[in-house]
Amino acid sequence: MRIHVHRTERGIATALADRLADALRVTPGLVLGLPTGRTPVQWYREIARRVEHGQLDLSRITTFNLDEFIGLAPDHPGSYRQFMERHLFAHAGIPPERINFLRGDAPDVEAECARYECSIAEAGGIDLMVLGIGRNGHIGFNEPGAELYARSHRATLTHDTRRSNAELFGGSVDAVPREALSMGMATILQSRAIVLVATGRSKAAVVQAMRRGRITTQLPASFLQLHADVDVYVDDGAGG
Numbered sequence: 001m002r003i004h005v006h007r008t009e010r011g012i013a014t015a016l017a018d019r020l021a022d023a024l025r026v027t028p029g030l031v032l033g034l035p036t037g038r039t040p041v042q043w044y045r046e047i048a049r050r051v052e053h054g055q056l057d058l059s060r061i062t063t064f065n066l067d068e069f070i071g072l073a074p075d076h077p078g079s080y081r082q083f084m085e086r087h088l089f090a091h092a093g094i095p096p097e098r099i100n101f102l103r104g105d106a107p108d109v110e111a112e113c114a115r116y117e118c119s120i121a122e123a124g125g126i127d128l129m130v131l132g133i134g135r136n137g138h139i140g141f142n143e144p145g146a147e148l149y150a151r152s153h154r155a156t157l158t159h160d161t162r163r164s165n166a167e168l169f170g171g172s173v174d175a176v177p178r179e180a181l182s183m184g185m186a187t188i189l190q191s192r193a194i195v196l197v198a199t200g201r202s203k204a205a206v207v208q209a210m211r212r213g214r215i216t217t218q219l220p221a222s223f224l225q226l227h228a229d230v231d232v233y234v235d236d237g238a239g240g
């Protein structure tokens with residue numbers, strides 16, 4: 001894993017937008033895996049700014065988001081689909097038919113997960129997967145446990161994860177769904193390149209364990225040690 005330390009979140013956002021621009025120069029039809037959460041917001045803002053100024057063209061990319069809450073339709077204000085709409089999709093010029101999402105309101109969850117895996121395969125796999133990390137070491141909604149899932153699956157969220165998402169539901173932890181759909185570990189690890197971003201002191205310990213500790217299902221991000229092309233971007237807080 002290569003580590004990139006930046007003084008500020010702003011510095012990370014700029015570096016990541018540069019990285020995306022470089023990747024697009026090589027592959028204009030890039031297949032991009034995307035996270036939600038607090039961490040990518042500044043990066044999304046920087047992408048939107050560059051698109052608006054004609055410095056970045058996302059009209060040929062395909063996106064796959066990592067996860068979605070079970071039970072929420074794509075137009076639910078708390079859904080990750082709406083989060084992406086607000087922070088990126090409404091400003092990025094990505095053709096809607098190239099935006100892919102797990103449907104939280106799918107009547108048949110298994111079929112929905114299988115459909116998503118097929119779509120990723122049909123797109124030729126993910127070129128660049130961008131990840132955040134939970135304080136407990138989750139990536140996507142692959143939560144710590146005795147076992148992990150290889151492929152897209154139904155996931156039970158930990159209380160801490162639900163608390164981190166309460167803001168999307170008017171601050172109420174109880175309103176955060178208990179389950180989600182998430183890409184699996186193999187889906188993530190088969191991406192050609194992976195970028196993980198972590199900011200703030202509360203992520204310092206988990207970043208250290210992910211990079212230097214043993215590979216364990218109790219810290220799903222530790223499996224990234226097995227991938228040959230991982231860049232970790234941290235600010236001073238998470239790097240310290």
Ligand code: F6R
Pocket residue numbers: 034035036037038039040066067131132133134138139140141164
């Ligand atoms: C969200 C996701 C999660 C977040 C993680 C960090 O799509 O996949 O793994 O990346 O929970 O969230 P923040 O950035 O809010 O600290």
